[in-house]
Amino acid sequence: MAEPKPVQDRYIFKVAVPVPLYQLFDYLPPPGFDPHKAQPGIRLKVPFGKSEKTAFLWAVSQTDDSGRPLKPVLQILDDEPLLSDKDLALLSWASQYYHFPLGEIIKAAFPAGLRLGKTAQAGVEAGYRLTEAGLQQDPAQLKRAPKQQALLAMLGEHPQGLTETVLTAQLTGWRPAAKALLAKAWLAAGIVAETRPAPLAVAPGLPANAHQQEAIDRIKHGLGKFGVFLLYGVTGSGKTEVYLQVIETVLARGLQVLVLLPEISLTPQLEQRFRQRFGQTGITVSHSRLSDNQRLNAWLAMRQGQSAILLGTRSALFTPMAKPGLIVLDEEHDASYKQQEGFRFSARDSAIVRAKLLQIPVLLGSATPSLESLYNAEKGRYQLLSLPERAGNAVPPRLQLLDIRQKKLYEGVSETLMAAMRQTLDQQGQVLLFVNRRGFAPTLICHHCGWLARCPRCDANLVVHARLGLLRCHHCDQQQKLMPQCPACDGTSLTPLGLGTERVEHMLQAEFPGKTIIRLDRDSTQRKGALQDYLRQISQGHADIILGTQMLSKGHHFPNVTLAAIVDADSGLFSIDFHAPERLAQLIVQVSGRAGRADKPGTVILQTRQPEHPLLVTLTRQGYSEFAAMALAERKAAGLPPFSYQALLRAQARDADTPRQFLQQLADTATSGGLVQIAGPVSAPMAKRAGLYRYQLLFTSASRKALHQCLDALVEDLNRGKPAQKLRWSLDVDPIDWY
Numbered sequence: 001m002a003e004p005k006p007v008q009d010r011y012i013f014k015v016a017v018p019v020p021l022y023q024l025f026d027y028l029p030p031p032g033f034d035p036h037k038a039q040p041g042i043r044l045k046v047p048f049g050k051s052e053k054t055a056f057l058w059a060v061s062q063t064d065d066s067g068r069p070l071k072p073v074l075q076i077l078d079d080e081p082l083l084s085d086k087d088l089a090l091l092s093w094a095s096q097y098y099h100f101p102l103g104e105i106i107k108a109a110f111p112a113g114l115r116l117g118k119t120a121q122a123g124v125e126a127g128y129r130l131t132e133a134g135l136q137q138d139p140a141q142l143k144r145a146p147k148q149q150a151l152l153a154m155l156g157e158h159p160q161g162l163t164e165t166v167l168t169a170q171l172t173g174w175r176p177a178a179k180a181l182l183a184k185a186w187l188a189a190g191i192v193a194e195t196r197p198a199p200l201a202v203a204p205g206l207p208a209n210a211h212q213q214e215a216i217d218r219i220k221h222g223l224g225k226f227g228v229f230l231l232y233g234v235t236g237s238g239k240t241e242v243y244l245q246v247i248e249t250v251l252a253r254g255l256q257v258l259v260l261l262p263e264i265s266l267t268p269q270l271e272q273r274f275r276q277r278f279g280q281t282g283i284t285v286s287h288s289r290l291s292d293n294q295r296l297n298a299w300l301a302m303r304q305g306q307s308a309i310l311l312g313t314r315s316a317l318f319t320p321m322a323k324p325g326l327i328v329l330d331e332e333h334d335a336s337y338k339q340q341e342g343f344r345f346s347a348r349d350s351a352i353v354r355a356k357l358l359q360i361p362v363l364l365g366s367a368t369p370s371l372e373s374l375y376n377a378e379k380g381r382y383q384l385l386s387l388p389e390r391a392g393n394a395v396p397p398r399l400q401l402l403d404i405r406q407k408k409l410y411e412g413v414s415e416t417l418m419a420a421m422r423q424t425l426d427q428q429g430q431v432l433l434f435v436n437r438r439g440f441a442p443t444l445i446c447h448h449c450g451w452l453a454r455c456p457r458c459d460a461n462l463v464v465h466a467r468l469g470l471l472r473c474h475h476c477d478q479q480q481k482l483m484p485q486c487p488a489c490d491g492t493s494l495t496p497l498g499l500g501t502e503r504v505e506h507m508l509q510a511e512f513p514g515k516t517i518i519r520l521d522r523d524s525t526q527r528k529g530a531l532q533d534y535l536r537q538i539s540q541g542h543a544d545i546i547l548g549t550q551m552l553s554k555g556h557h558f559p560n561v562t563l564a565a566i567v568d569a570d571s572g573l574f575s576i577d578f579h580a581p582e583r584l585a586q587l588i589v590q591v592s593g594r595a596g597r598a599d600k601p602g603t604v605i606l607q608t609r610q611p612e613h614p615l616l617v618t619l620t621r622q623g624y625s626e627f628a629a630m631a632l633a634e635r636k637a638a639g640l641p642p643f644s645y646q647a648l649l650r651a652q653a654r655d656a657d658t659p660r661q662f663l664q665q666l667a668d669t670a671t672s673g674g675l676v677q678i679a680g681p682v683s684a685p686m687a688k689r690a691g692l693y694r695y696q697l698l699f700t701s702a703s704r705k706a707l708h709q710c711l712d713a714l715v716e717d718l719n720r721g722k723p724a725q726k727l728r729w730s731l732d733v734d735p736i737d738w739y
């Protein structure tokens with residue numbers, strides 16, 4: 001690289017281009033454009049290789065360190081930045097902390113439309129208006145270009161801009177003229193929208209109980225400055241009510257609120273509660289099931305202050321806010337806050353950084369806070385607010401460990417549990433049954449020769465889907481017809497092995513004829529609206545047994561459920577991933593939280609073959625807090641997060657040697673300064689996936705700084721060298737699972 005040399009009277013645009021490269025690119029300002037007017041955060045159209053890209057101005061500098069002749073920017077797309085300084089700082093931080101290319105992070109932060117160079121205008125048609133420079137021009141100087149002159153004059157009379165429809169109607173051939181004015185940077189895309197006021201509450205809140213009131217008061221006291229609140233309350237303790245009342249105060253001050261949820265499409269009830277309290281307008285929703293245009297409008301509505309509340313999933317974190325007041329993150333322990341591919345960021349951790357930059361509070365809520373957050377509360381970094389009781393006098397459910405060793409099982413369900421279900425159904429109660437796998441059975445085995453249905457492309461078994469008559473891999477798109485005969489011995493003793501929701505459902509239909517059984521898993525809720533239909537059916541009491549996977553633990557209230565059961569509480573006790581016990585405890589408590597209410601106390605039965613396991617015993621006899629204290633003590637003794645910091649470097653290729661050697665070389669040359677432990681390379685827990693062999697290298701350090709210095713050097717090396725062909729690597733900072 002050439003020595004950076006200052007160039008006099010020369011301004012260089014440092015531009016973030018959405019490509020997977022760890023650098024900014026240098027361009028010259030467009031001819032005739034006053035570089036002093038360029039504000040970081042505006043979009044530009046730039047030539048890139050053989051194509052044009054919509055990119056972002058990151059900084060203006062007088063230093064040229066490219067050592068090459070520079071190309072000029074083709075077009076300035078915005079005359080004011082789409083992101084504030086602080087939001088740009090957030091993206092910068094994310095790029096450094098997650099060691100991920102800035103251009104790619106921008107891709108994650110902007111809705112598709114804006115990345116493609118669309119007008120940054122909500123709900124209105126595309127149009128144009130004059131820039132400040134344009135407004136100062138005298139149309140007379142354009143005598144030689146009458147169309148441009150006419151356009152300049154017309155827009156001079158309409159400073160808020162004119163839509164394309166109006167321009168077309170009033171000035172034929174305006175497009176080439178607009179292009180010329182854009183090149184002079186006298187024109188900008190987009191017209192100014194009218195702003196609507198933020199809504200105030202339309203319905204009154206519930207009278208808060210003493211615990212809720214204390215939480216509300218403390219959060220209100222913390223408004224207007226940075227702070228992290230951890231609202232720890234069992235399901236039904238009234239956390240949502242606390243959010244709503246605090247939000248009401250924030251809105252009354254004319255400020256906006258960003259509410260992040262793990263998966264909106266799974267929690268239509270929550271959206272409804274927000275709309276009941278604050279009305280239909282002023283609340284915007286953003287998640288992956290919306291169209292690009294809808295997401296763009298939600299983004300712009302927040303940026304321009306037309307919307308007061310945004311309910312969104314993790315990617316909504318980067319939505320700009322005209323008047324930020326508060327960030328709420330519900331179910332903060334949920335794994336879906338961590339993106340698992342591409343830009344592997346944690347929306348929770350990034351929300352805290354964002355709030356600090358914006359000097360506003362963050363409110364994290366959960367019935368089962370993550371160990372990291374509990375630890376941060378213990379250290380005084382977060383303020384802990386507890387709601388120890390269920391609101392409205394509801395009684396907490398009783399948790400019971402049921403030893404199923406040597407017991408006769410009906411598709412995994414013991415006689416004791418079956419009897420409890422029968423009794424509950426006789427008393428008109430609803431039963432909830434958690435099974436951790438979807439499909440009929442996790443795999444198919446030949447009873448004669450031992451052949452096992454394995455995915456040819458993954459280190460995984462094929463799952464039996466009896467209803468579809470298919471064997472399916474849950475990790476790649478592999479599927480095949482369920483065969484009547486063993487492919488190895490031609491025998492006819494193929495037997496489904498293990499339990500899935502479909503199989504339990506089948507058994508229940510035979511055991512409880514005439515009862516309505518609803519299965520909730522990814523297969524049964526694929527159709528759009530199916531989940532909502534099921535939830536409605538359940539809440540109206542038209543369901544006797546609700547059976548399902550993880551989905552059951554995600555925020556739905558099933559007030560008529562008086563018996564909840566976890567068919568197999570042991571999976572997760574013996575995983576090689578140290579996060580597994582925490583996940584299991586959260587799942588158990590979350591499923592339990594679905595059962596019982598004021599007049600109908602609930603029971604929760606956990607079937608286990610490990611009735612003396614300390615985790616299960618502590619959790620059921622003493623509760624989640626005591627479990628968490630125990631689990632944290634174990635992590636401390638083992639030097640695991642949050643007592644250390646980790647990053648996982650994954651690599652994969654079509655053969656096993658390439659990724660292993662690649663990681664081995666990195667492990668040998670990494671500069672750790674003795675402060676970073678490097679473990680591996682080892683085969684990933686799923687050694688092969690979709691035909692690719694996967695290896696990983698784990699970095700652990702007691703010093704966050706040392707870890708990141710090591711990673712910085714590593715990423716720099718990786719970008720300098722040319723990695724082996726067809727090898728793909730990714731870096732996961734603060735990994736939450738090892739797969």
Ligand code: ADP
Pocket residue numbers: 206207208209212233234235236237238239240241242391392
């Ligand atoms: P969480 O979010 O902690 O699960 P919610 O806010 O959804 O709890 O409250 C659970 C139930 O209790 C809801 O039906 C809610 O209407 C009710 N509730 C919450 N706060 C109160 C209160 N102060 N008085 C009466 N009922 C309440």
Ligand code: ZN
Pocket residue numbers: 446447448449450451486487488489490491
């Ligand atoms: Zn066989």
Ligand code: ZN
Pocket residue numbers: 455456457458460473474475476477478690
């Ligand atoms: Zn597969």
